[in-house]
Amino acid sequence: MRIFTSSWFTKLPPEIQKIGVSRGTPRGYPAGFRKMPELAPGEWFKTASEREYKQLYFEGLDRLNPGRIVAKMEDLSGGRDVARGGAGQWLRASTGRILFLSSPLVTKSVTN
Secondary structure (H helix, E strand, C coil), X not given: CCEEECCCCCCCCCCEEEEECXXXXXXXXXXXXXXXXXXXXXXXXXXCCHHHHHHHHHHHHHCCCHHHHHHHHHHHHCCCEEEECCCHHHHHHXXXXXXXXXXXXXXXXXXX
């Protein structure tokens, strides 16, 4: 399984399963995505400064088991590659997996 970073608004081919890690979903977003709320930021996300946000977010991620997160992504993907936003830096550092950046114009591998 390849893991892509993405956003709700990136067009992706059907062989990639979108997995949301945000606190909510854009209004009117079409069905077919999966969610991993354990990767969403806490209630502080609206009021924290950028510095506080990063600190709190990564502290929360550090309490998770990266192996279990990847296993859940594999389970939710139904055998497809996955696309999710946020937490990419933590996932890459914690698992050593290569992530792929997705945009409407480019998809590239990220190792550092």
